[in-house]
Amino acid sequence: MIVDSTEAFGAEGFMDAVWSAIIRLYGEHGASQTWLNLMRYDKERKLAIIRVTNDASSMVRTALALATRICDKPASLHVVSASGTLKALDKKIKQYSSQSG
Amino acid sequence: MRRVCCDLHLRSNIRELEQTANLVRKAADLGYHLVAVTFPSDACERETRQVKSACIEVGIDVATRVDLQPNTPNELIRDLRKLRRRFEIICVLCRSKNVSRQAAKDRRVDLLNFPSTDFRGRFFDLAEAELASNSLTSLEIDMEPLLTSETWKRIRLLSSLRRETSIAEDYDVPIVVSSGASDERSMRKPTEVAIATSIFGLEKRLALDTVSKNPAGIIKRNREKLDSSFVAPGIRVLRRGKNC
Numbered sequence: 088m089i090v091d092s093t094e095a096f097g098a099e100g101f102m103d104a105v106w107s108a109i110i111r112l113y114g115e116h117g118a119s120q121t122w123l124n125l126m127r128y129d130k131e132r133k134l135a136i137i138r139v140t141n142d143a144s145s146m147v148r149t150a151l152a153l154a155t156r157i158c159d160k161p162a163s164l165h166v167v168s169a170s171g172t173l174k175a176l177d178k179k180i181k182q183y184s185s186q187s188g
Numbered sequence: 189m190r191r192v193c194c195d196l197h198l199r200s201n202i203r204e205l206e207q208t209a210n211l212v213r214k215a216a217d218l219g220y221h222l223v224a225v226t227f228p229s230d231a232c233e234r235e236t237r238q239v240k241s242a243c244i245e246v247g248i249d250v251a252t253r254v255d256l257q258p259n260t261p262n263e264l265i266r267d268l269r270k271l272r273r274r275f276e277i278i279c280v281l282c283r284s285k286n287v288s289r290q291a292a293k294d295r296r297v298d299l300l301n302f303p304s305t306d307f308r309g310r311f312f313d314l315a316e317a318e319l320a321s322n323s324l325t326s327l328e329i330d331m332e333p334l335l336t337s338e339t340w341k342r343i344r345l346l347s348s349l350r351r352e353t354s355i356a357e358d359y360d361v362p363i364v365v366s367s368g369a370s371d372e373r374s375m376r377k378p379t380e381v382a383i384a385t386s387i388f389g390l391e392k393r394l395a396l397d398t399v400s401k402n403p404a405g406i407i408k409r410n411r412e413k414l415d416s417s418f419v420a421p422g423i424r425v426l427r428r429g430k431n432c
Contacts, residue, residue, distance in 0.1 A: 091373070092373075112387070145383060145386060148380070148383045149383050149384050149386055151380075152376050152380040152381070152384040153334060153384060155335050155336070155373065161373045162373070163373050163374075163375075163376065165218075166377075166380065
């Protein structure tokens with residue numbers, strides 16, 4: 088996913104925002120079912136790869152769509168692609184990067 | 189077939205062309221093909237043309253929209269008579285029950301929008317849905333209040349939206365989900381908007397229709413009606429002249 092903001096955030100701030108978006112919408116019980124994990128975070132390109140269980144992917148996508156702030160700064164999170172493997176995701180991210188220049 | 193993704197509610201100040209162009213540019217980046225920009229009811233032809241040409245530069249189709257906030261049904265009828273042929277989309281922000289009933293049964297109204305903070309002011313019930321269903325009026329849901337509201341206000345809003353979408357589905361009232369955005373940060377991709385509607389109980393196919401088929405259908409229908417060759421539904425002028 089990409090972080091859409093004028094600011095650059097650290098991985099910790101980013102994950103705090105993702106967790107709080109999920110907890111805000113689904114509560115701690117819902118958040119515990121996602122098995123959310125940060126796989127990669129590129130601060131410069133504002134790109135992140137997170138891992139969640141397949142069953143919880145739509146829950147997480149919904150929560151991410153409603154996220155509005157990271158570290159108290161206005162930001163939005165856009166999912167670029169979803170895949171079962173990192174290899175396939177890397178391909179898609181390359182494709183996305185070449186398209187968006 | 190590729191879906192035409194639409195956002196029918198961009199709330200920019202049209203007198204600030206740069207801001208409007210930025211919003212439209214963002215919509216294009218996010219994957220929208222068509223947006224509707226809200227104009228004040230007293231906007232002149234020149235302002236409409238300026239905004240449209242700024243949007244064409246961005247490479248996205250733009251429709252004109254006006255939001256009416258009448259206090260009485262008579263005021264609504266008067267506004268509709270005056271504005272219907274000037275704008276492609278007419279949305280009524282329903283502040284009272286009388287106005288919302290009149291708006292729902294009037295074929296000239298495209299969208300019904302209800303206040304997101306005043307929960308007693310959301311009049312989309314069974315009777316309203318039945319009237320809207322007969323007159324092809326759609327229920328509009330804005331995303332921005334969902335993004336900005338907090339705690340119990342968001343909970344109440346979600347409950348209201350869940351009830352209203354369920355009623356709309358039962359009565360075949362089309363639902364249109366728009367951003368209602370006045371700044372770029374409040375805009376989301378069409379797929380994100382569609383997936384966010386799952387929290388008020390819309391299934392995936394219907395959710396995608398709310399950002400594509402339903403709004404695109406309204407624009408198509410209204411553009412046909414506003415075309416100079418339109419006479420009545422199914423009847424249009426093909427050729428003018430003495431030899432016809």
